[in-house]
Amino acid sequence: MNFFKTFKSDTWVKPYIKQYKGLLITALILGLLTSFCAAALMFTSGYTIDKAATHPINILLIYIPILLTRAFGIGRPVFKYIERLKSHNWVLRVTSDLRTRLYKTLESDASFFNEHHKTGDIMGLLSEDISHLQNLYLRTIFPAVISYLLTIIASIALGVFNRSFGFFVFLLLFLEVFLVPLVSVSIESARRAYQKSVKSDLYVQLTDNILGVDDWIISGRKVDFKNLTASNIQNLDRSQNKSKAFRRNRDFLLQLIFAAMVVCFLIFTNLTMTHNQEQANFVAAVVLAIFPLSDAIIPVSQGFEEWPTYRDSINRLNTIKPIPNNLPIQKELKPQNFKDISIENITFEYNSSSPILIKNFSQKIQHGEKLALLGPSGIGKTTILQLILGDLTPQQGQIKVNDLDISQIQVNREKIFSVLNQKPFLFNTTLLNNVRLGNEQKSDAEVKRAIDRVGLKDLVESLPDQYNTIVGENGSRFSGGEQERIALARILLQDAPVVLLDEPTVGLDPITENDLLETFFDVLKDKTIIWVTHHLQGINHVDHVVFMNSDKIEMEGSPKDLYKTNKHFQELYQMDQGL
Structure with missing residues (x-):
């Protein structure tokens, strides 16, 4: 609800998603193709190994899988590289527009901004909020959308083969890409908000201190100058260390869930795909194919965890409104x-x-x-x-x-x-x-x-x-x-x-x-x-x-x-x- 409420009246994120939607869709498709090639590479490799171990064997029987292994092996890094180029190109275009818009908004009435904000706030806007929106796309939106699409596609594909097992895998993937990320948000939300608040205070304090450094030195309070922000820095470090510990434990849990999924696949394939030699050749292929999906699924929780920070940045940017231009018709007066x-x-x-x-x-x-x-x-x-x-x-x-x-x-x-x-x-x-x-x-x-x-x-x-x-x-x-x-x-x-x-x-x-x-x-x-x-x-x-x-x-x-x-x-x- 907070997610949709944040974007309901947003004028800083939604417009650029629509403006560059073609590039965004291209980046998402390339992300899907990267995951597909990674899974297909493992699948064809496993099938080739199984098939090659079957006697008698003819090289012609595994020639096509060998070619596909090479093709998917080349396709995975190629699609990944192009996806990175497209996604970063999209993000840099958006953040460039955001920075230009922010500058024009503040420049249009600098005196109004000075009346309502501290000097260090502009550093927070430029360094923190715009950068946070950049990470919102790269670390939250892209991974989340790709993981959801993979979850739906994989569950449907397995459901066609076996409806019960497809639903069971969907529940495990749902746990990985939705429930655990929501728990991460609920646990880390207050902590992330606190960290952002401390960072904002540090920007203001450091700006004030640097502008007044001569007075600190003249008054002989060099030690006080150095210690003024020490408390905030220590508090920030402690909070960030707690976040790191939580992140390690959460990722370990996600890996355990994924390992359980692999075991389930081993059991399922051995029960349903060993009736004859031809089916048995696919056992290793199917199990190996799911391993690359962890690269796309596990990072979703990290992106969700950072959502409160992005939400605060979006809300703060939406408070910056351009001053209406109420000027009358302008006349030219030559010097x-x-x-x-x-x-x-x-x-x-x-x-x-x-x-x-x-x-x-x-x-x-x-x-x-x-x-x-x-x-x-x-x-x-x-x-x-x-x-x-x-x-x-x-x-x-x-x-x-x-x-x-x-x-x-x-x-x-x-x-x-x-x-x-x-x-x-x-x-x-x-x-x-x-x-x-x-x-x-x-x-x-x-x-x-x-x-x-x-x-x-x-x-x-x-x-x-x-x-x-x-x-x-x-x-x-x-x-x-x-x-x-x-x-x-x-x-x-x-x-x-x-x-x-x-x-x-x-x-x-x-x-x-x-x-x-x-x-x-x-x-x-x-x-x-x-x-x-x-x-x-x-x-x-x-x-x-x-x-x-x-x-x-x-x-x-x-x-x-x-x-x-x-x-x-x-x-x-x-x-x-x-x-």
Whole structure:
């Protein structure tokens, strides 16, 4: 019941079974042919041996069985090899589609995913759940279907010869391919669920620990860092060892049942197939033919045992739903036609239980204007940038670019907006590749020119590999200020008319910060800039300052006017300058 209930509303497994049903049926037929050839090989071998031991013997009497032995001996590995190719091809096609679908689903609204899942959950989805579905096909569905078909075919074939014995063999096979697997599921279900839960916790813990490894080291808690996951790992090992012991005992029981079946076949064939020499030649052939079937029947319990793990993966994947695309008809806005951004009385809160973060906020930002948003942490400065980009939607008010609502230019918004945040991500590839991410159509010469404009030319050309230098994981080859300059070079290549700066110099020393701000506003002098910052360093570079406090604007104006007329601004500026 759980099996059918799981698949009743499933949208991650059933569609691909239908999509690739031709390849699936081919793989199942090849699996049956593999088992048939294995049984037929043993049958013809046994018959040949028996027939050859009969006197007098003529070689011509066993020539056909010899040829069939060779044919089935060749056919078994050939069909097995082709079956593996087809089944793995089917599985890889399905899992490739699943991974692509999962990426698109998560990528369509990454902010929603971050709100509802921990960082380590994505590792669990990609590493565990998709891999589990791959094993669902290879280790459960394929072996189970093939074993059921073999059980039905063998029972019918024996039933035609002897109805009572055919029914008796069906009961033994039913015990092997259905009852024992169900018992395995019932015994191992809770244990497998526990193991998967511990693994999921480990993914989350390890992800958090790796992201915060510097803080662990600085605080001198290296031993605690190493021991943090030790308990979960030990519990997981103990549970897995219990599963291994159960598996060994169960497989031994299945082999005993199969041995009992062989004994029954020996008794049956000796009672019914020894009335004359011709029948006696088939005794060994019939008994030997059932031995290869154990390879197809015994693994079924292992596949059934893992079903709870697959079920949890299917259920978890089905909770990942794409965010409905409620965007209006999209309009094309060419970068050269950008004129202004209008923020009209927007009000925003993350949910009904949280306080209003932004209330009746308005601004008009003209082409080429440099605007600074200041205020204490948690006041909503970064949220305003997300609203401008269209990542968030205000409960009241409207944001327009030219005369278009921001929701109308989402498809190609990268042509209008570029973003530089506190920690730009650099990939572990060459410097050229990292900068070219801003515009993949640009030539090497244009990329190098962008690197030169941000002040990195001398540094890069002093390196052994120069522009082909590997930047390291997350840009570890370069300092924080150099990473920001590399990200700025990306923005130059992107060449969008509006640049959003989200505290890009936070954490840098004052000298580096000042030099970097000089570079930002120099190379972006023809751009519209909206700069979120927490202090007044470099504030002289902007045309307009908006200082937010609580849910309202406390003061705004040009830096020069505010310094002359606003005492609070003077105090903040002097404090920031150390005066």
